[in-house]
Amino acid sequence: MLIMAESNLTPLYRALSRTSMETIEDFSRSINPPRMKRLSSCNSIECVDPVTSPSAEARVLVINTGGTIGMTLHDNVLAPKANAFVKQMRKLPVVHDELYAQQTRLYDYYGSENTLVLPLSKDNKRIIYTILEYKPLLDSSNMTTDDWGRIGKDIEKNYENYDGFVILHGTDTMAYTASALSFMCEHLGKPIILTGSQVPIYEMRNDGRDNLLGALLIAGQFVIPEVCLYFYNKLYRGNRVTKVDAGSFNAFSSPNLAPLATAEVDITINWDTVWRANTTAKFQVSTELNRNVGLLRLFPGITSATVRAFLQPPMEGVVLETYGSGNAPDNRLDLLEELKKATDSGVIIINCTQCLRGTVSASYATGKVLMDAGLIAGGDMTPEAALSKLSYVLAKKDLDLAAKKKMMAQNLRGEMSADLAGAKLCLSDSRFIQVIAKSLSISCKEELEAIRDALTPPLACAAAKIGDKEALEAIKEMGGNLFLGDYDGRTPLHIAACEGHLELVEYLLNHGATVYAKDRYGDTPLCNAVRFRHKEVVKLLRKTGAHFSRDKLEEAGTELCSLAASGDLEGLKIWSLAGADLNETGYDGQTAIQVTVFDGFNEYDDDDDEVN
Numbered sequence: 001m002l003i004m005a006e007s008n009l010t011p012l013y014r015a016l017s018r019t020s021m022e023t024i025e026d027f028s029r030s031i032n033p034p035r036m037k038r039l040s041s042c043n044s045i046e047c048v049d050p051v052t053s054p055s056a057e058a059r060v061l062v063i064n065t066g067g068t069i070g071m072t073l074h075d076n077v078l079a080p081k082a083n084a085f086v087k088q089m090r091k092l093p094v095v096h097d098e099l100y101a102q103q104t105r106l107y108d109y110y111g112s113e114n115t116l117v118l119p120l121s122k123d124n125k126r127i128i129y130t131i132l133e134y135k136p137l138l139d140s141s142n143m144t145t146d147d148w149g150r151i152g153k154d155i156e157k158n159y160e161n162y163d164g165f166v167i168l169h170g171t172d173t174m175a176y177t178a179s180a181l182s183f184m185c186e187h188l189g190k191p192i193i194l195t196g197s198q199v200p201i202y203e204m205r206n207d208g209r210d211n212l213l214g215a216l217l218i219a220g221q222f223v224i225p226e227v228c229l230y231f232y233n234k235l236y237r238g239n240r241v242t243k244v245d246a247g248s249f250n251a252f253s254s255p256n257l258a259p260l261a262t263a264e265v266d267i268t269i270n271w272d273t274v275w276r277a278n279t280t281a282k283f284q285v286s287t288e289l290n291r292n293v294g295l296l297r298l299f300p301g302i303t304s305a306t307v308r309a310f311l312q313p314p315m316e317g318v319v320l321e322t323y324g325s326g327n328a329p330d331n332r333l334d335l336l337e338e339l340k341k342a343t344d345s346g347v348i349i350i351n352c353t354q355c356l357r358g359t360v361s362a363s364y365a366t367g368k369v370l371m372d373a374g375l376i377a378g379g380d381m382t383p384e385a386a387l388s389k390l391s392y393v394l395a396k397k398d399l400d401l402a403a404k405k406k407m408m409a410q411n412l413r414g415e416m417s418a419d420l421a422g423a424k425l426c427l428s429d430s431r432f433i434q435v436i437a438k439s440l441s442i443s444c445k446e447e448l449e450a451i452r453d454a455l456t457p458p459l460a461c462a463a464a465k466i467g468d469k470e471a472l473e474a475i476k477e478m479g480g481n482l483f484l485g486d487y488d489g490r491t492p493l494h495i496a497a498c499e500g501h502l503e504l505v506e507y508l509l510n511h512g513a514t515v516y517a518k519d520r521y522g523d524t525p526l527c528n529a530v531r532f533r534h535k536e537v538v539k540l541l542r543k544t545g546a547h548f549s550r551d552k553l554e555e556a557g558t559e560l561c562s563l564a565a566s567g568d569l570e571g572l573k574i575w576s577l578a579g580a581d582l583n584e585t586g587y588d589g590q591t592a593i594q595v596t597v598f599d600g601f602n603e604y605d606d607d608d609d610e611v612n
């Protein structure tokens with residue numbers, strides 16, 4: 001018997017399946033939609049577990065740039081080994097399920113042997129990952145800004161085909177690349193996770209296998225729209241980390257920000273900490289970077305000649321690593337004069353502390369003199385983040401110096417802590433939560449948080465259903481997240497998209513909602529807006545970067561043919577607006593255009609419906 005999970009089906013078929021599963025099985029046998037090609041062409045289809053059906057699959061692109069994880073010994077020193085990584089992965093059952101790959105004809109379907117599949121995850125997900133290996137593979141000490149640009153471009157090119165991205169990278173400069181990518185990736189909506197190892201994956205005892213596995217599981221299962229770094233069971237914000245240990249598996253630290261996730265018995269995501277683009281703008285990568293930037297570390301007795309030489313043209317931006325909370329000698333007028341001369345001539349100088357933890361402030365006279373010399377306080381940014389931010393900001397040709405300075409002082413991607421004066425309402429300040437907590441005899445913070453997290457998603461969904469923006473604002477004020485899903489994984493954005501509440505959809509997108517959220521049926525807000533034919537919502541979601549998955553696009557052929565057969569021009573328009581291709585074939589190999597034999601089809605070329 002052909003086994004087909006409910007979520008394999010297009011919404012139309014799924015609706016049918018709710019009335020009769022048997023009918024749908026007959027139906028599915030007869031339609032054999034294209035998405036089923038990979039499974040239906042398999043000889044031993046009965047062996048495929050229903051929970052491993054393609055609908056529970058996520059796709060991750062692994063970009064292998066090099067690093068110790070893929071190194072071997074040559075002449076007694078470690079260096080990257082080309083064309084060996086995928087072969088090694090295929091031998092490790094913990095990172096590749098060969099049986100499933102054979103049963104589902106994975107290699108034929110993806111047209112390459114570089115696509116592998118993880119064993120079934122605890123949450124019944126299959127993570128299918130394709131490895132793109134760079135030539136040459138690099139020790140990360142050899143990385144330059146051009147390599148950051150190449151990674152950025154590859155992510156941009158493949159953005160719509162994958163749910164998440166993993167970058168294999170050497171640890172030595174991983175914090176720099178992670179920081180740079182966090183700025184270069186504008187309006188990011190999907191996870192990008194850098195990882196690597198301290199011991200090559202080819203060795204018996206290594207940390208590469210666990211690091212890769214953790215990064216893949218997170219990238220494939222959680223919509224964390226950040227550039228992150230995963231190492232030694234922890235997921236960090238990429239622009240908050242620094243390498244602190246050359247000889248330990250626990251090589252990275254994020255001194256000023258708690259991890260975004262921990263992978264212990266369970267993977268626990270700290271959703272409150274996750275940074276969101278809060279935008280309706282589409283993802284793009286800015287690969288323009290300014291190389292005339294540098295790091296200068298203060299030390300007792302540094303000469304003004306050294307400082308002067310460092311600040312000479314073509315230098316345009318400098319991170320000055322100062323003492324303690326941002327201090328420098330206030331009795332060294334010669335030094336201060338050099339700094340002032342440079343800022344007066346347009347060099348941007350950022351004041352960052354040499355301390356691992358803590359922030360720059362003007363609480364000492366020795367700190368205030370730097371402000372007076374025109375330096376910009378770098379808050380609690382790491383020097384790696386400050387340097388790559390300078391490189392990114394200085395390359396913005398359409399901004400003048402004042403705008404660039406302003407941008408440097410702003411928090412762009414969660415790289416610096418916000419001013420505490422603007423902090424959100426404390427959980428325990430919320431009367432609503434307090435009243436409920438009281439009636440349940442709850443008082444500790446963790447229990448309050450648990451109540452909030454259980455109650456706010458359905459409340460927010462209810463508010464979204466009736467288009468009540470004020471209620472959503474109130475939920476947000478009491479510390480509730482508007483991007484979490486209810487028991488069915490349906491987020492307020494799904495509901496608002498179903499109802500066609502355009503203003504609410506926009507509000508949600510500007511307050512943390514993600515267009516990539518999938519409910520338990522695998523549907524995104526875009527699928528919902530199409531189904532309920534809300535054209536303006538579809539346009540807005542598309543503008544924000546929403547797109548159908550590859551599976552959905554393949555399934556769409558049959559749906560489009562049936563719309564064409566019934567002469568449903570409006571239906572065809574909305575599918576097309578959402579990105580479906582009218583040339584996609586249906587179950588019988590025909591396209592919607594071929595099926596279409598109705599008048600006025602040319603009306604379809606309606607300029608209003610163009611999506612850019």
Ligand SMILES: NC(=O)C[C@H](N)C(=O)O
Nearest residue numbers: 067068139140170171172
């Ligand atoms: N552990 C490592 O990956 C160190 C190596 N030298 C690199 O950064 O490429």
